[in-house]
Amino acid sequence: MTTATAPAPGTDAGPLAARRIAGLGARARLCGLYDTLGAPLYQDLATYDDPETRALLAGVRTAPGPVLDLAAGAGRFTLPLLAGGREVTALDLSADMLGLLRAELAKAPAPMRSRCTVVQADMSAFDLGRRFPHVLLGTTSLSLLDADGRAGLYRSVLAHLADGGRFQLTALERGDDGPDETAARVTGTSGTAYELYEHWPAGATSRSVTLLPADPPADGGPVTVCTDRVGVIGLDVLEAELAAAGLTVLTRSLLTPPGERHRVTLLTTEATR
Ligand SMILES: C[S@@+](CC[C@H](N)C(=O)[O-])C[C@H]1O[C@@H](n2cnc3c(N)ncnc32)[C@H](O)[C@@H]1O
Incomplete structure (x- = not known):
């Protein structure tokens, strides 16, 4: 397979995302954006009329x-x-x-x-x-x-x-000269709110994207955190x-x-x- 290899999920997020993941401690279930855990979250945010x-x-x-x-x-x-x-x-x-x-x-x-x-x-x-x-x-x-x-x-x-x-x-x-890392709250088709982080310093040859539910379950259960690094x-x-x-x-x-x-x-x- 010749997809650009990503480091282990979660180890490579930007500073804001890494802090968020660290705050979840053992609850964080780290995955990629297109695998079994990540694919449904990715798809929830897909747009069609764009x-x-x-x-x-x-x-x-x-x-x-x-x-x-x-x-x-x-x-x-x-x-x-x-x-x-x-x-x-x-x-x-x-x-x-x-x-x-x-x-x-x-x-x-x-x-x-x-x-x-x-x-x-x-x-x-x-x-x-x-x-x-x-x-x-x-x-x-x-x-x-x-x-x-x-x-x-x-x-x-x-x-x-x-x-x-x-x-x-x-x-x-x-296309801008904004911050290296952005954090946004976005809502999927299901109504679920997510936090979406992107770490992309200007001129970098890759960027990292991290996606997780904005409101983790109150029962203290696991939280799916998708992280991928992609080339530029x-x-x-x-x-x-x-x-x-x-x-x-x-x-x-x-x-x-x-x-x-x-x-x-x-x-x-x-x-x-
Ligand atoms: C950004 S998503 C785009 C999916 C879809 N086109 C969309 O717009 O929602 C990237 C897709 O590329 C697939 N992918 C990653 N590496 C691939 C490869 N080497 N060959 C084929 N598909 C690949 C992933 O599984 C994922 O579905």
Whole structure:
């Protein structure tokens, strides 16, 4: 597996998050964001009607045909694509995230369900034996791979792009000069409130994200604390990698307002002719 390796969860959080975890003592159940304990919390915070989803879906609408959704997770893009009549292959490494997707599919009408193929695989080395006019890698999930993993991803994507096919991916950069670490209270779809910490010093090559329920159970029971460290890849580095791999950037769209801490750019690429 070539996902950038994270240190043991919880050991790598920023100072504010580390203090919070230490305050929980033995109650803290440390996990990653996409594993058995973390996946439901991550998914509770997923958004569906947001600029990134709208931009990716608009890109897909430019041409007919099936879609390969990489790092699909619980189906933030897969589900609306299926609802819009597309055939979708949803690929993800995490059995837990795919379990959440399968649960959503089980509730969907049969024709929608029948258009979805769920694949558990590593996006940096996969072979589906077919090509797609659309390949997506959203949610800035490219940052989950190290340099070798990204090279494998570009190779795998090229082997799955149909003639004239488009590979859309989003990238994350720091867009402000705010504090190294932020702490926010956010509410999930279930109504549960969470504390979300991000430690990302300007110029750092990685950032850490920590998520835990804001109101731990009053009975003194365990508290799930998800922590992951993910890489940061500058747009200039990413574009150089894409060019070297044989992918030409056709368009760049900034998806976030200027000055926001999270600067998200959508790149639309095709195989270099
Ligand atoms: C930020 S989440 C995005 C999930 C979904 N696209 C969404 O927007 O909610 C990143 C996803 O990448 C998956 N992932 C991490 N490393 C991966 C790899 N090497 N290959 C495939 N999926 C991977 C995780 O399991 C997780 O579901």
